[in-house]
Amino acid sequence: MKFLQKYFLFLIGTALFFSCNKENKTAEAISKVQVDFEVVRFDRLFADASSNDISELKASYPYLFPKQYSDSVWEAKLTDTLQIELEDEVDKAFKSFDEETEGITSLFRHFKYYFPGFYAPKVITVISDVNYNDRVILADSLLLLGLDNYLGREHHFYAGLPNYVSKGLDKAYLTSNIASALAKKVNKYPRNRSFLSRMIYYGKELYLIDKLLPNSEDYQKVGYTREELEWSQINEEQIWRYFVEQELLYSTDSRLDRRFLDPAPFSKFGLELDSESPGRLGRYMGWQIVKAFMNKNPNITPVQLLSLPADDIFKKSNYKPKR
Structure with missing residues (x-):
């Protein structure tokens, strides 16, 4: 009986050893994966802009300026009190984006390891007027992040929202929201209706x-x-x-x-x-x-x-x- 117990423990130990060894090799391989992408703090670019800068911003980021809106709309937004408050609160929460960039880099490395054809998108941070349903938009070579959706569940901007929504409006969920957006690109919704x-x-x-x-x-x-x-x-x-x-x-x-x-x-x-x-x-x-x-x-x-x-x-x- 003692022999069987020792043998059983030996088998478990061997399995754990090989499992850990495999995980370590995978982690090492992922750490060597190269991903190149740019992070643009458009939320700050817009906050620091004047009416004279609108044309240049539109030329550089046309996808952020719907054509049905005239320049006067964007010029008015520059001095809108709610917009300014949103920008201030986002700046407090994301004074530095270094930690988030590090997390996104690791995420992109892992994704490219499993899907080698992946090209990392340009990451653009924006103010979305707390459009929490579209807090992350992944479209081709662009990843738009509405940072005003990650200020913390108790933030006064979220006071009127249901608790089940506001609890996820925290920077702790930012990287997992991006991972979910990436996963949806490769995971097909089933035809089977069960x-x-x-x-x-x-x-x-x-x-x-x-x-x-x-x-x-x-x-x-x-x-x-x-x-x-x-x-x-x-x-x-x-x-x-x-x-x-x-x-x-x-x-x-x-x-x-x-x-x-x-x-x-x-x-x-x-x-x-x-x-x-x-x-x-x-x-x-x-x-x-x-x-x-x-x-x-x-x-x-x-x-x-x-x-x-x-x-x-x-x-x-x-x-x-x-x-």
Whole structure:
């Protein structure tokens, strides 16, 4: 018996050694990936501009000046009190953008490691009038960041917003929001209309973000608070039992998106625990299924994962919720 115990411990130790060694080699390879991109603090350029500078700014950044607006609109915006206050608050929060640039550089390196054809976009910071639905816009060779959406959940600009929205308006989520935008470019939305396929679609996205941001906290990746992630982990078995007992996995009821996948103040089980739960628990559960699958299939790359059918991932994951 003692021999078997020692042998079992030896096997575990050997597996851990090779796993750590593989991770170290991957991290070393990623650190050598070269990415070249420019960060333009357009929010500051506009804040420091005068009416005489508008023509030059439009020539340099035409995509930031919709043609239906005349120069007089932009000239008026230069002296608008709300615009000036937004610029001042952003300047306080992002006096230096060095830390954020370092995080974005690491993110781009990881993405290019897994997707070698990737070319890093030009990063342009803007004031978006707290347009939180478009806080990150990734379009071809441009990445626009609305920095006024990252001033902290308690900021007075967000006083009228629902709590489930304002909690994510913090710089702690900036890099994970960019990672999500990148992931959406390579992760195709499923044609299969089942709840399970949509869960695993988001699970793939979150697993890819795991790989792109290995040093970030899990709550940041999924857009939760620490407390919400802890609640999800504690109640994972109950959530899964509900999904199975209510026969939701293969349902094509589109209302399940609003209940468990779309941004919301809480998930909608129709139970007393609803008000305690975070929204988007279907995404969280999809993440756990994908992680279980990848743990059992370590030779499958993140790129290969993206092309696998949801049903295959689910069946081969042998997913068992945490107790």
